[in-house]
Amino acid sequence: MIDNKTALLDLPALYIVPTPIGNLGDITQRSLDILHQVDLIAAEDTRHTGRLLSHFGIATKTYALHDHNEQQKAQVLVEKVLAGESIALVSDAGTPLISDPGYHLVTKCRQAGVKVVPLPGACAVITALSASGLPSDRFSFEGFFPAKSKGRKDKLLEIYKAERTCIFYESPHRITDSLADMLEVLGPDREVVLARELTKTFETIHGAPLGELVEWIEEDSNRKRGEMVLLIHGYREDKQADALPDDALRTLKILVQELPLKKAAALVAEIHNLKKNALYKWGLENLE
Structure with missing residues (x-):
């Protein structure tokens, strides 16, 4: 193991550290070094992150920072960095801030003049896009679909004529309803790719016209399981x-x-x- 604090030239700082979205082998050596050496790890779920740290033999203390406490706790972490401590920010999976906590902390750090150091790494959005076969020269990440049908339809109408690839996250318990709303608003011919369980044992990346995709996912209940990314082909004039x-x-x-x-x-x-x-x-x- 690298001796604590000897290899980090930018201390004190806030480090944005991506973690694997499934396959633990996807974590980078630099991420492991940072997690070993910082004074504190701000984690979305300390129990979840604790299992990851234990797997890699990392004993750094963790601090809970999630959607429900971030606005209250962010200033505490900023003051720790200003006092000379180094902090790593992680989410449960993937790159922090991408539909995960961290925005308020990073904003406060930058406002206070704290150095923010981003590390490259796993991100479900980019992983799915790279293998989707959809245009990748222009795309937007839209986060999770709204929970209710009206909100979903409003969002779909908003991006209906967008010429870029539009990317959403969706949960297993809402995928059927979301696809039904997509079918109603976008029609059966719009090309959509479903990427699920990325980097895991049952990774599936399946693209088809929306009408066919709905039929395909209904053929097997297993296709509705796991973490999901939906990628929608941009509008093409009919x-x-x-x-x-x-x-x-x-x-x-x-x-x-x-x-x-x-x-x-x-x-x-x-x-x-x-x-x-x-x-x-x-x-x-x-x-x-």
């Missing part, structure tokens, strides 16, 4: 939607006054022999 006949659009405008858009689009599609998804997309863009 040329068929541009060519919708005027009489069909007039019919849609009349029906949507009395019916939900989805039902109105289906009826117009049947009347005029058109694809309901093209009508539905046109309605989302022009009627709501």
Whole structure:
């Protein structure tokens, strides 16, 4: 083991230390060195982090810093660094602050002139994107979907015409409802990739048009388990939607006054022999 404090040139400082999202072999040597040498580790869940530290023979003290106490405890940690201590910030898995605690602490450190040192490492967003096959030149991470259906639909409508790849986290107990809302708002043809259990034994990365993806996940209950990342292909203009006949659009405008858009689009599609998804997309863009 490196002698404590002899190899860290930037002390005192706050170190942002990523931890594995599954496979323990993904932790970097630099992360291990930092965790060995700092005076304190601020952890989202000290019991969870304690198991990781024990695995690597690290005896550094931990300090609980989570969503419920961060705003109150951040100043305490800032003062420790100002007094000469070194602190590492970790989350339960992956890079801190990415849908995890740490924002208030880092902000207060920077405001106080405390050096903040970020370490590269595991991050489910980037891991999923790199293997998704979706465009990666422009993307946005949107965090977790809202818990309720209306909130999810509002968010999906917000990113409906975004041309970038949009990335969300989702939990196993909400994945079915979230996919149903995605199908209603985005339509069955939008390409979506589901990445689950990344770096773990049952890692799965499956992409398909949304209608097919919903069917695929319903075929096997195991496909609804584990930590999940959903990646949505950016909006691509539907040329068929541009060519919708005027009489069909007039019919849609009349029906949507009395019916939900989805039902109105289906009826117009049947009347005029058109694809309901093209009508539905046109309605989302022009009627709501």
